[in-house]
Amino acid sequence: MKLLDKVGREFSGYNILESGKRLVDRKPLQCSLYVTDRCNLDCAYCTEYDNSRPHPSIDDLRKWVRKIRELGTMRIALVGGEPLTHPDIVELVRYSRELGFATSLTTNGFLLTRKLLAELEDAGLQVMQISVDRMTPSLVTKKSFKTILPKLDYFRDSKISLHITGVICADTLPEAQAVLETGLSRGIPTEVRLVHADPLRRFRVDPGQREELERFIDSMIERKRRGERIHTSEAILRYQRSLLRGEHVEWTCVAGYKLFFVSAQGKFWICSMVHTEKHIMDVTLDDLYANYHKKTCQEGCGVYCAVNASLLVEKPVRVLGSEIIARAKRLPSILYSSSRPRIDNATPVRITNPDGAQQMNGGTDGSPAADNRVTLGEGA
Numbered sequence: 001m002k003l004l005d006k007v008g009r010e011f012s013g014y015n016i017l018e019s020g021k022r023l024v025d026r027k028p029l030q031c032s033l034y035v036t037d038r039c040n041l042d043c044a045y046c047t048e049y050d051n052s053r054p055h056p057s058i059d060d061l062r063k064w065v066r067k068i069r070e071l072g073t074m075r076i077a078l079v080g081g082e083p084l085t086h087p088d089i090v091e092l093v094r095y096s097r098e099l100g101f102a103t104s105l106t107t108n109g110f111l112l113t114r115k116l117l118a119e120l121e122d123a124g125l126q127v128m129q130i131s132v133d134r135m136t137p138s139l140v141t142k143k144s145f146k147t148i149l150p151k152l153d154y155f156r157d158s159k160i161s162l163h164i165t166g167v168i169c170a171d172t173l174p175e176a177q178a179v180l181e182t183g184l185s186r187g188i189p190t191e192v193r194l195v196h197a198d199p200l201r202r203f204r205v206d207p208g209q210r211e212e213l214e215r216f217i218d219s220m221i222e223r224k225r226r227g228e229r230i231h232t233s234e235a236i237l238r239y240q241r242s243l244l245r246g247e248h249v250e251w252t253c254v255a256g257y258k259l260f261f262v263s264a265q266g267k268f269w270i271c272s273m274v275h276t277e278k279h280i281m282d283v284t285l286d287d288l289y290a291n292y293h294k295k296t297c298q299e300g301c302g303v304y305c306a307v308n309a310s311l312l313v314e315k316p317v318r319v320l321g322s323e324i325i326a327r328a329k330r331l332p333s334i335l336y337s338s339s340r341p342r343i344d345n346a347t348p349v350r351i352t353n354p355d356g357a358q359q360m361n362g363g364t365d366g367s368p369a370a371d372n373r374v375t376l377g378e379g380a
């Protein structure tokens, strides 16, 4: 990859013009679409799959996607359930790109093959988030590097930007550091984040693990500031630390307005946690704007994409500024590595450039960075 491309990728997602537009107009930035409720796994912490329901048809998905675009939405995040179980996932990606969406897909990666990745790339997919919680599978979660490491090689020459996201709970905390190091050492933007959907707000860790968790978050903030590819904003890391400490954070949730979700039955959802019975086909821009207010569920909210978007709408200069500074810190290593000859290292699977520079961009936020890219939100 050429030096200028590499530098450009570090700052992709920072299309100031387009970002600026969505920060001042009344249109939505991102929709997370549940491509299906069905899933091939059964993570113990997950409330977002249901194998009793059939896949939605590609005709319905096309109709909903068209409507989502008509509302002015720039980015579509294809989620589930497991999106790769849907037989028409490639077609859906292609259609979303034809409509002009920046397009990302979140997957557990188990069904990913070299051929499917090539098809998704050909269809125009820009960003893929693979969820990895541990180094080896457990009873709580099978999403581990044991399955995913051999597949990283598929991304070696792919234009799709890969990032890794893990969920922390008591079961995964002992391996969270190793997950982070494994991703970062291969040049993959990586994040591990607190579990949401935990009504008791114990974050599914033992009380004794709280301090360890807090230290871990502190270390990620430090590394983020040094320019390492921690795949989330500093604002969200600090927010998670406040959650752990039980501190109040002042913000206004923009879910249902700047970002929203559409269920696998076509229902308009404010976010992954707050559902409505309204059909997406009946939603208007006024309906969206009516959701721009503080919500009673804000305290302890773990829908980090919504929190990130909300903080950005509220404090764009601070949130964007710290991200741009963090990325700028990577430039010297990119420039240095570009001037050196290729040196293979002993890493068993490399998906970085031979010189160690990152091949994948990926926003700080699990979101696609396309022609009309903007910078809000995370993977749901």
Ligand SMILES: C[S@@+](CC[C@H](N)C(=O)[O-])C[C@H]1O[C@@H](n2cnc3c(N)ncnc32)[C@H](O)[C@@H]1O
Binding pocket: 039, 045, 046, 047, 048, 079, 080, 081, 082, 083, 106, 107, 108, 129, 130, 131, 165, 166, 167, 194, 195, 196, 197, 379, 380
């Ligand atoms: C619901 S999954 C759907 C996509 C795909 N099946 C996967 O696992 O990547 C989307 C993301 O939500 C995360 N997730 C699921 N339940 C969660 C929870 N209770 N707290 C935090 N993240 C969760 C998953 O780990 C994954 O990264």
Ligand code: SF4
Binding pocket: 039, 040, 041, 042, 043, 046, 047, 048, 049, 080, 081, 082, 108
């Ligand atoms: S987190 Fe993803 S892989 Fe795990 S059960 Fe939920 S939908 Fe399936």
Ligand code: SF4
Binding pocket: 253, 254, 255, 270, 271, 272, 273, 274, 295, 297, 298, 299, 301, 302, 303, 306, 307
């Ligand atoms: S505060 Fe959190 S849970 Fe409530 S609507 Fe906003 S994103 Fe959803």
